[in-house]
Amino acid sequence: MNAPTLASAPANASTPRSRAARTRLVMAAAVGNALEFYDFTVYAFFALVIGKLFFPVHDPVGQLLLAVASFGVGFFTRPVGGLLIGMYADRAGRKKAMLLTLGLMALGTAMIAVAPTFAQAGIAAPVILVIARLIQGFSAGGEVGASTTLLLEQAPSNRRGLYASWQFASQGLSALAGALTGVALTASLSTAQLESWGWRVPFIIGTAIVPVGWWLRRTMEEAPRESVAAAPKAPKMPLVTVLREHGRAVLNGLGVTIGGTSAHFIIVFYLSIYGVKTLGLPGWTAMLSGCVSGAILFVVAPIGGYLSDRIGRNRLMQTTRILLMLAIWPAFALLNQSPTTGTLLAVVTVLSIVHSLNVGPTGAMLGELFPRSVRATGAAIVYSLGVAIFGGFAQFFVTSLIVITKSVMAPAWYVIGCGVLSVIAVACMRERSQEALD
Incomplete structure (x- = not known):
């Protein structure tokens, strides 16, 4: 039997009714991805400073390598986050999963912003830094599956590509914002000021953005014109279904x-x-x-x-x-x-x-x-695993x-x-x- 085409398919009932609603939906979905790549950029920009403050290695190259390694550990938890949060999104709903990923991302960013240095807390300092990166990686792994599927399912049928593309566009904008923030701080502060408190400013800014993103996600309608009960329910073990049937x-x-x-x-x-x-x-x-x-x-x-x-x-x-x-x-x-x-x-x-x-x-x-019942799980698995291995x-x-x-x-x-x-x-x-x- 042929798959239904746009001409024969009913209009997407969950499409937001106004331009303002559509814009708000895209912003709510993209804010988590944007925060991830903003943090990605500023961490890379201040890797030298972070290495010096958190890793007591006398060799500057060794400090940089440890700082980069602490950043890279987040990629190890991406597939785990993609799997667990993806399954949660299929069973509990995209909105709840998106609130969870944003909260976890905010926690990791805030931990970096207030983390004590090695001179202040000893070995606890790099441990806190690594834990923060693990939390952020776990969150990032589930973010794309939950938010992208929500955009797809609520976009007009003839604009699914455009709606979902804003996930990647937000990466570019946040990377640009992170780079400009790093340049501005480097140009306006002395080396001593950067090492004392300046490097924390970008992470504080990232944490401060979270309440806006939380409000956008908390107040958005996941299925404003569609009965959630009418949607196919996720299986008890979405991962098994994805691997066995898809x-x-x-x-x-x-x-x-x-x-x-x-x-x-x-x-x-x-x-x-x-x-x-x-x-x-x-x-x-x-x-x-x-x-x-x-x-x-x-x-x-x-x-x-x-x-x-x-x-x-x-x-x-x-x-x-x-x-x-x-x-x-x-x-x-x-x-x-x-x-x-x-x-x-x-x-x-x-x-x-x-x-x-x-x-x-x-x-x-x-x-x-993937079908709707396992869409978030399937998309999260393939994206987080591919990014972790071939990107990380x-x-x-x-x-x-x-x-x-x-x-x-x-x-x-x-x-x-x-x-x-x-x-x-x-x-x-x-x-x-x-x-x-x-």
């Missing part, structure tokens, strides 16, 4: 996530580090590069989501993924031949535009893989490839290899943009 969807979703995540971490984060550490560019270019990529992601990702509603998600995903795979190697070759700030920014701009168009339909594609360990994989191959082009090959998996996955997926969600 194994192919899980593999396809992982393939999509792997391609997007590998490209995101190389283009948005690693390229700036590559420019400074490998090409010898000035340190300020790293932050400028991050600002450019963040701004482009915020503007272009919704365009990708919109186009996926019009021309099809699979077509857009395949076209932009192949373009990115074709462009990444020449981009790194150009950087090594002409290692200038202008070249770096030009490369980041072009790659970020293609990448942002590519991630635009990702949220909708992941949610559309991206720099490790790339560095290892450089050592093994003795080639500075290894980052390009990493993106190409992951991109091939993504292309195969999308080729195995049915186009759902013109079908009813449920």
